[in-house]
Amino acid sequence: MKVAIVGAGAMAGEHARAFADVPGVTVAAFHSRTRARAEQLAAQFPGARVCDSIAELYEKTRAELVVAAVSVLAMKPVASACFQFPWTVLLEKPPGLDFAEALLLQEEAQRRGRRALVGLNRRFYSSTRLALEGLRSRSGPRDVHVWDQQDLERARFLGHPAAVVENWRYGNSIHLVDYLRVFGRGKVGAVEPVIPWDAARPGRVVAKLVFESGDTGHYEAVWNQPGPWAVEVTAAETRWSMRPLEKLTCQEPGEAAPAAVETHAWDRDFKPGFRLQAEQAVAAAHGAPSESATLADAIETMRLIAALYGG
Numbered sequence: 387m388k389v390a391i392v393g394a395g396a397m398a399g400e401h402a403r404a405f406a407d408v409p410g411v412t413v414a415a416f417h418s419r420t421r422a423r424a425e426q427l428a429a430q431f432p433g434a435r436v437c438d439s440i441a442e443l444y445e446k447t448r449a450e451l452v453v454a455a456v457s458v459l460a461m462k463p464v465a466s467a468c469f470q471f472p473w474t475v476l477l478e479k480p481p482g483l484d485f486a487e488a489l490l491l492q493e494e495a496q497r498r499g500r501r502a503l504v505g506l507n508r509r510f511y512s513s514t515r516l517a518l519e520g521l522r523s524r525s526g527p528r529d530v531h532v533w534d535q536q537d538l539e540r541a542r543f544l545g546h547p548a549a550v551v552e553n554w555r556y557g558n559s560i561h562l563v564d565y566l567r568v569f570g571r572g573k574v575g576a577v578e579p580v581i582p583w584d585a586a587r588p589g590r591v592v593a594k595l596v597f598e599s600g601d602t603g604h605y606e607a608v609w610n611q612p613g614p615w616a617v618e619v620t621a622a623e624t625r626w627s628m629r630p631l632e633k634l635t636c637q638e639p640g641e642a643a644p645a646a647v648e649t650h651a652w653d654r655d656f657k658p659g660f661r662l663q664a665e666q667a668v669a670a671a672h673g674a675p676s677e678s679a680t681l682a683d684a685i686e687t688m689r690l691i692a693a694l695y696g697g
Contacts (some may be wrong), residue, residue, distance in 0.1 A: 387411050387668055390443045390473075392464055393455035394418035394427045397478060401453045401505075404660035406431060408668055414447040440464070444471040451476065451671040453505075458483055458550050458557055465491050465502075474501045474671035480560050481681055484553045485688045492681050503667055504684035506564050507659030509677075510666070512650035513634035514568065514659075517619060517626040520636060521569070524622040528601040530569040531620075534562040535613035538588060555583075555695050556688055559607065563694065564687045565617045572599035577693040593694050605694055632658050 389405045391398050394416060406413045413431040417440055418424035428434040437443040443452070451474045456464045461482055468475045475495070481504050482488035495502040508514060521528065536558055541551045550557055567574075580592040588609035595603035607613075616629035623639040632653060635644035652661040663678070670676035 387451065387671065388414040388447050388449040389668075390414055390447050390449040390452045391416045391427075391455060392418070392440060392443070392452060392468065393478075394420060394423035395455065398453070398455035399427055399430075400657040400660055401455050401476075401664070402427065402431060404656050404664040405453070405668070407656070407661060408665050411664075411668060414449050415443055417443045440467040441470070444473065449473055451667060454478060458553075459547060462487055462491060466494060469494050469498050469500045469502075472500070474503065474667070476503045476505060476667050476678075477681065477684075478505045479684060480556050480688065481684050482556075483549060484556050485685075485692050488681070488685050488688050492685055495681060501670065502681035503670060503678045504681055505663060506560075506679040506684060506687070507657070507663050508561060508564065508631060509568055509679055510659035510662040511628075511632060512653050512662075513628050513632055513647070514565075515662075516634055516647050516649065517628065517636075518569070520624070520626060521619065521621055524624060526622050527599070528569060528571070528619055528621040530566055530601065530603040531618045532562050532565050532603070532605050533614050533616040534559055534591075534605065534607035535611075535615060536588075536607065536609050538610055555691055559691060560684070560687055562607075562615060562617075563605065563691050564684075566595060566603045566605060567683075567687055567690065569617070569619045570595065570597045570599070570601045570603050572597045572601070574598075574603075574690060574693070577690070579694075579696075583695040591694065 402413050405411050413434050415435045415437050416424040416428045417437045424436045428436050453476045454464050455478045575598045576596045578594040581590050583591045591607040593605045619626045625637045627635045634647040637644035666676045666678045670678040
């Protein structure tokens with residue numbers, strides 16, 4: 387399989403490394419607005435060429451899969467250009483500036499009959515996968531607790547455009563909110579605000595979720611102050627904790643302290659989650675069974691973000 391990459395930043399490089407490690411995959415070409423950066427990145431992958439447009443990227447490679455690893459503001463035009471060709475498209479997250487823009491991309495992908503995936507790579511952390519594996523043997527309802535932390539001032543300091551900062555709950559909280567849907571089973575039946583979002587004075591956001599399966603979720607975010615990114619899931623008196631997200635501990639009933647669970651080497655050798663995500667994307671492009679996150683999956687998570695933050 388040939389894979390093409392749109393973008394030449396750090397994220398594009400991480401995707402390229404992960405795909406290049408999948409047996410049978412060739413990283414065929416790169417395209418970026420800055421050709422010099424694309425040439426620098428392509429030099430790391432034997433035989434990879436540099437193209438001056440997305441159309442040329444497809445015509446010169448006939449790649450079966452393309453990765454759009456571009457900025458949030460560039461995502462809509464880049465995704466639209468990619469959807470013009472019959473390859474599987476893997477979009478970096480978020481798939482659009484906000485919920486409405488993501489819906490527009492979904493409409494275009496459906497109209498053209500394109501397969502669209504989204505890089506929700508935390509689904510492919512070995513910590514996430516091992517927790518899910520342990521949960522399968524536990525009956526009864528689950529309680530999922532997610533802690534989020536965001537800093538708008540730091541986002542501005544790092545040079546993110548005003549429109550991106552204004553929609554930071556979609557651009558960055560998607561990393562954490564998606565865990566609620568990963569571990570909570572079934573559709574979200576209700577979202578109950580405890581401390582609602584105040585856009586004029588960002589502080590704490592706390593909400594309770596009820597899933598149609600009977601699972602419950604708790605979302606707690608702190609804005610513009612210190613806080614963790616963490617996930618805890620409890621079922622049948624056993625607790626799995628991810629703090630930090632790349633690490634996993636498990637505490638069984640009667641145990642005084644949690645025990646560390648060994649995670650996969652891929653999450654040390656590559657950007658965490660990327661190697662397995664690449665393998666699953668290749669399977670999806672082949673039409674084989676795949677656990678890839680689709681654009682529809684990402685939109686449901688963005689829909690949940692809208693419910694948590696009141697739009």
